[in-house]
Amino acid sequence: MAFGTIYAYQNNPRARVAQTVANYEGLELEWVETNPFAPNKSGFPEGYLQKYPLGLVPAFEKDGLELTESIAIANVAGYNNKAGLLGANKEDAARIQQWTLWANINLLPSLGAWFAPLLGRKPYTKAGAEQAKTALYKETDYLENYLKTRTYLVGDRISVADIFVASALTRGFEFVLDAEFREKNVNLTRFWKTIVHQPEFFKVLNNVEPVAVEKVIDPVQPKKEEKKPKSAPAPKPKAAKDEEEEPVEAAPKAKHPCEALGPAKSFPLDEFKRQYSNNETDVALKWLDANFDPQEYSLWKAEYKYPDELTQVFMSSNLITGFHSRLEGSRKYVFGSTGVYGENNNSKIVGVYMIRGSGCLRRRPDYESYSFTPLDFKAPADREFVEGCWAWTNEVDGLKYADGKVMK
Structure with a gap:
């Protein structure tokens, strides 16, 4: 039986504290996915904002007790202090x-x-x-x-x-x-x-080694457009050769976070994309078996967190299109195929992505709407799941593939 209910999203550092304290105390928490960053407040469970009008996350409920501050939640979870987390005196x-x-x-x-x-x-x-x-x-x-x-x-x-x-x-x-x-x-x-x-x-942390970024690459601040003058200025007299101005260098383009990793040393992602595009999936996967380098690329299962909100299949497919569109700047570092499984008003969005580095997906606005689970390409079950997603032959919880999109 659950000790209490916690409302939060998986990467919330404050909610992570309560769950860790509960683990030390041997308590089970019921987790309800609650994401304040989802569009149009769609990440809040029904009735949440009525109980917590400020939309604070995490929140905790137990036997009529309703809390929103993480320190208070952690103190409740550790109240018995069996593990000594609250101090000896x-x-x-x-x-x-x-x-x-x-x-x-x-x-x-x-x-x-x-x-x-x-x-x-x-x-x-x-x-x-x-x-x-x-x-x-x-x-x-x-x-x-x-x-x-x-x-x-x-x-x-x-x-x-x-x-x-x-x-x-x-x-x-x-x-x-x-x-x-x-x-x-x-x-x-x-x-x-x-x-x-x-x-x-x-x-x-789901027993996954925590990420440590190698180099921070801040976005380049966009320059403000200069207002055009109402009337055209008089033409500038042509300078003599020895007075000619030096050419002005173009503003540097914004760098992608994965550029800091340098060129891939052993695994040519573009070649795999050609293999996938020009051959049956099983042939492309055999090529991947022989060439995949887990030191440079990793595989991730992606699943949309809010299947209850999905209605028409074509609309769900459009969600995937939007996700891929916002990944456009990462295209040369990413390959993946994501599908809609099921039918209208009963579907899930699930896919597999192969990525280089850790910044390609995490820096996208849609990232918080998906759960990402690492896959081991050498493990038979994971290998079979990858092939099924990329060949569009998988079933997810009994739901058959209906539509989907490829990012290549």
Whole structure:
């Protein structure tokens, strides 16, 4: 029987804390997918905004108790304190509260101010990015110095404080705390790795190794268009040869996050796309068997999180088209096929993507509407699933392939 119900989306760092605490306490939480970033508030369960008008996520319910703040939710989950996460005495409890408040009020907002524009959630400006970095480095410098002589934040064992701080840092390591940062902040990095690899925490990450970005590539701020003058200016006199102006260099194009990885060394994705386009899928997969390099590319199952909202098959297929359109800048790093399985008013969207690097999908506005599960191409069951998705022969929960789109 579930201890209580938590409303959140899977990558929510604050909800991750409550789930980890529950794991330590041996409690089961019922998880209801709730995504405030879904379009037109479609990610909220029915009645959610009536109970929680501010739309705060996560939320928690138990026996008539309704909470929205993650610190309060974590304290309820750890109330019995069997694992000692809330401290051994009042002094430790106060220190733990200090760190949880710092993580929520200082650290996480500073991280979010930097990586939110990279996800398309806020407009990007160079000045805003520099301001976010400055604010963040002030917080991380404080944490780096504090951890020089400590393994944990409070006492000599893990506490809720460690879980809150490590959870906030996980999103940072995914998007902005790159290799250069990690080299300069060895104590902070060591602390993060220690906490996220605790079994109770690692389970919340679905036992998938957390991502650490190698290099941050900020978007290029678009230049404002100059207003055309009402009347054409007088023609400029032609300069003499020795007075001619040097040609003006064109503004640099925005860099793609995967460009930092450099050219692929062993696996030619374009060749596989030709194999897929010109041959039967089983022939293309045999070529992939012989050439796939898991060090450069990874395979992911993608599933739309809100099948209850899907109605007409053609409309669901259009959702896939929109997702692929917004992936256009990543085309040379991605291959995939996603299908609509089922019929009108009873369908699911499921597909498989082969991608290079970690930024191709995560930086797209649609990313939060899909769940992504890593696949092992050498595992027979995963290999069969990949071929079925790409050959359009799979069935998903008894639903047959109806329509779909290929990204190549």
